[in-house]
Amino acid sequence: QKEVEQNSGPLSVPEGAIASLNCTYSDRGSQSFFWYRQYSGKSPELIMSIYSNGDKEDGRFTAQLNKASQYVSLLIRDSQPSDSATYLCAVNWVNTGNQFYFGTGTSLTVIP
């Protein structure tokens, strides 16, 4: 059973602060990991992908992967009100034909 779990939130942070979003997954045979941002009623938008242990930075976003502990996190620095959205974690398992399994998402609100 492949499971991807996220804290549903809501998570509230003040503008300019760091938002930290976490995701755990159930199977060590995973291959790659993705963070999507979804505004209400809109489609998921890819923010970050990470394939190997460690940190990956892209602008204000940093993804952190720890395969031994089976978690992946997303840090958003200098949070802006426009970052207010639901953040979806997705995990790709190669032994399931590279299917994506999504968490139910964490709702983030950035307070001006």
Place this chain on the structure above:
Amino acid sequence: DADVTQTPRNRITKTGKRIMLECSQTKGHDRMYWYRQDPGLGLRLIYYSFDVKDINKGEISDGYSVSRQAQAKFSLSLESAIPNQTALYFCATSSGRAGSYEQYFGPGTRLTVT
């Protein structure tokens, strides 16, 4: 123009009707997917296709069928719509190349079955 398009964007239909949702892409990707999204349940995979001749069931395929008419087109059909198929439906694509498994989503179709 958007790389992944879906038609229609909104649809209201009655129980028992057959309905088709269409997806087209200009990304040149081989792999295409259909998901539905329900509040509190996240995105769930209905069907996926790795090429025109390769179609696979996902987690929740009952009540749905698909057709991959071309590399760029993947359609989802509800043979006899029922109210619990009311949801937001997304098409997605990916290249499937090693080290490049990212999926890119279309704008979605909001389907209401009354």
